[in-house]
Structure formats: structure tokens, C-alpha cells
Amino acid sequence: MEVLNAIIVDKLGPAGPMIAMAGLGVLLLLLAIPMFFVSNSNPMDRLNTTSGRNKLDAETRAVLREKGKNDKLNKYAQFLEPQNEKELSDIRMKLLQAGYRGKDAVQYYYFMQFALGIGGLILGVAYFTLIMDSSEATTQQTLMYTLGPGAAGYMFPKYWVTKRVQTRQEEIEGGFPDSLDMMLVCVEAGQSMDQSIVRVSKELRASYPSLAEEFELVSYEMKAGKDKTAVLNDMGERCGVQDVMSFVTVLNQSQSFGTPISDALRVYAAEMRDKRVMRAEEKANKLPTKMTLCTMMFTVPPLLIILVGPSAMGIQQLGQMAGP
Numbered sequence: 307m308e309v310l311n312a313i314i315v316d317k318l319g320p321a322g323p324m325i326a327m328a329g330l331g332v333l334l335l336l337l338a339i340p341m342f343f344v345s346n347s348n349p350m351d352r353l354n355t356t357s358g359r360n361k362l363d364a365e366t367r368a369v370l371r372e373k374g375k376n377d378k379l380n381k382y383a384q385f386l387e388p389q390n391e392k393e394l395s396d397i398r399m400k401l402l403q404a405g406y407r408g409k410d411a412v413q414y415y416y417f418m419q420f421a422l423g424i425g426g427l428i429l430g431v432a433y434f435t436l437i438m439d440s441s442e443a444t445t446q447q448t449l450m451y452t453l454g455p456g457a458a459g460y461m462f463p464k465y466w467v468t469k470r471v472q473t474r475q476e477e478i479e480g481g482f483p484d485s486l487d488m489m490l491v492c493v494e495a496g497q498s499m500d501q502s503i504v505r506v507s508k509e510l511r512a513s514y515p516s517l518a519e520e521f522e523l524v525s526y527e528m529k530a531g532k533d534k535t536a537v538l539n540d541m542g543e544r545c546g547v548q549d550v551m552s553f554v555t556v557l558n559q560s561q562s563f564g565t566p567i568s569d570a571l572r573v574y575a576a577e578m579r580d581k582r583v584m585r586a587e588e589k590a591n592k593l594p595t596k597m598t599l600c601t602m603m604f605t606v607p608p609l610l611i612i613l614v615g616p617s618a619m620g621i622q623q624l625g626q627m628a629g630p
Contacts, residue, residue: 307576327532339340354527362385363601387412387413387416390605394536397412397415398412400467400471402544403474403475403545403546404467404470404471404474405470405474405516405545406467411559415467418463419460419463419464422459422462423456423460424456424459424460425459426455426456426458426460427456427459429455430451430453430454430455433451433455434448434451438451471546477517478517478545478547479547479549480514480582481513481514481517482547482550483578483579483581484513485510485521485573486571486575487511487512487537487579488506488510489502489503489506489575490568490571491572492506492573493567494568499567500525500528500529503521503524503525504522505519505522506518506521507519507522520541523541523544524537524541527540534561538553538557538558539558541554542554545624549578549581552574553574556570556574575618591629
């Protein structure tokens with residue numbers, strides 16, 4: 307081992323053992339990747355046999371129900387999906403709030419984390435080994451350049467989904483008062499709630515596409531015969547916006563107590579307009595505070611140079627004249 311360690315140090319420098327261990331880890335991961343693609347027994351073959359028909363377990367039933375999923379991802383779905391049901395439900399809801407509704411969204415999410423993490427690790431090790439001078443690098447620099455890109459690649463999908471959720475929620479929050487006004491006009495014109503939702507989804511397509519998609523999905527689910535209360539509750543969860551959740555509660559209560567939907571929409575639409583004005587005023591009131599720092603950075607230094615500069619130069623010249 308001492309001879310091997312000396313050879314590695316001579317070839318790669320003082321950080322050679324660490325680089326060798328990182329390369330060995332990457333090699334083991336690359337060797338493990340083909341195991342994910344090993345095909346399991348086809349559930350349909352077991353279904354065709356009498357014994358298999360009786361012994362079909364819950365996992366196989368789930369795969370058969372989700373036949374629309376990507377077959378290549380299904381081969382190693384156990385590696386790309388959380389085994390904890392609550393964790394799986396949470397990440398699926400987060401992806402729905404980000405606008406990713408595909409059946410393979412969870413698997414693609416974890417696959418991108420795995421692929422970007424491994425790719426970043428390989429790039430970091432290659433950059434540190436081939437471009438940088440590893441003999442002069444400290445332990446902190448070695449860890450930063452080798453493990454840093456891998457950690458950044460692993461965290462990038464999570465950051466992307468989080469920013470996507472925030473952007474989408476801001477768009478829904480900004481366009482929701484307008485959608486309520488359109489819905490109120492449609493209801494008062496004699497259209498039903500279902501027809502008004504379809505019309506609003508078409509009208510909002512150009513300005514607020516995320517909100518239009520949510521209303522369109524609600525209309526499709528209602529046409530499919532799903533319970534209206536459950537459809538509205540699902541919309542509130544997918545949007546993740548408090549205004550939409552309150553709107554869903556208002557509609558459900560109006561339907562339960564038998565009050566006219568137009569009255570509930572009129573009151574809630576007025577409240578949403580007032581809320582939008584309050585949000586705009588809040589942003590306007592925050593603006594002077596945010597501009598204070600910029601004012602101090604870009605205004606005070608030039609002002610000091612203009613006012614104090616000539617005096618400082620005069621004092622310096624007087625000192626030079628008095629010196630001899």
C-alpha cells in the first residue's frame with residue numbers, strides 16, 4: 307500500500323490519493339448504471355398464466371394501471387421514485403404546482419438529479435486533474451473543484467422546480483382578479499358555472515396561460531363527470547395560491563347552502579380587486595427603502611469627491627509647499 311501510495315503521489319501530486327478515490331467512486335457508479343436497465347419479467351406474461359393471474363402482487367398491478375408511462379423508466383422506477391408514499395405525494399404535488407403534469411414527471415425529476423450530479427462530478431474531477439495544478443491545491447480547493455460541480459448539478463433540478471412554482475403562482479395570483487370579473491360577467495349573462503369556466507379559460511389563454519390551463523383542466527374534469535367539489539379542491543391544491551383556495555371554499559359553501567353563485571362571485575371579485583390594489587401599494591411603499599441603498603452607493607461617493615476633492619488637493623499642495 308505504501309508503494310502504491312507513493313506511485314499515486316508521484317503521478318498526481320499530494321492530492322493524488324483523494325483523486326484516485328474520487329475516480330474509483332465514479333467508476334463504480336458508472337458500472338452500476340447498466341444494472342438499472344436490466345429488464346424484469348413482463349407482467350403481461352405472468353397475467354397470461356393461471357398461477358400468475360392468482361399471484362399478481364400490488365406492484366405489478368400498479369405497473370399495469372400505469373401502462374401509459376415510459377417503459378424504459380419503468381424498468382428502474384424503484385430507483386427513481388421515493389418508496390415513502392408521503393414523500394412521493396409531496397414531490398408529485400410540487401411538480402403539479404410547477405406545471406409538470408406528466409405521469410413520468412417524478413421519474414424524470416429524480417433522473418435529472420442523478421444524471422446532472424454524476425455529470426458534474428465527472429466534469430469537476432476532469433477539470434481538477436487535467437487543467438488545474440493539483441500539486442499546489444489545498445484540501446478545501448480539491449473538495450470544492452471535485453465535489454462542488456456534482457452537488458450543484460444535483461441541486462439544480464430542485465432549484466429549477468422551486469423557481470418555476472414561484473413564477474407560476476405569481477402569474478396565477480396576478481390574473482385571478484381578472485378571471486373572477488370575467489366569470490361574474492358570464493354568470494350574470496345567463497351562462498352556467500361550467501360554461502363560464504370554459505369561456506374564461508379561452509379568454510385568459512393569451513395573457514395568463516397558467517391560470518387558463520387550470521380552468522381548462524377543471525372544465526375537462528367536470529365534463530368527465532367528476533364531482534364539482536373535488537374538482538375545485540384539486541384546483542386549489544394544484545395552484546398553491548391562497549386566493550384560489552379561498553375562492554374554492556366560497557364556491558363550495560355557496561353550492562352547499564344554495565345561495566346564488568353570482569352574489570358570491572360579486573363579493574369575492576370586489577375583494578380580490580381591493581387585494582390587488584393593496585399589493586400594488588405595498589410594492590410602491592417598499593420602493594423608497596430599496597432605493598436608499600442604491601442612492602447611498604451611487605450618489606454619496608461622487609458627491610463627496612466633488613465637495614471634498616478640491617479641498618483635499620489644496621491641503622496636499624499646501625503641505626508640499628510648506629515642506630521644503
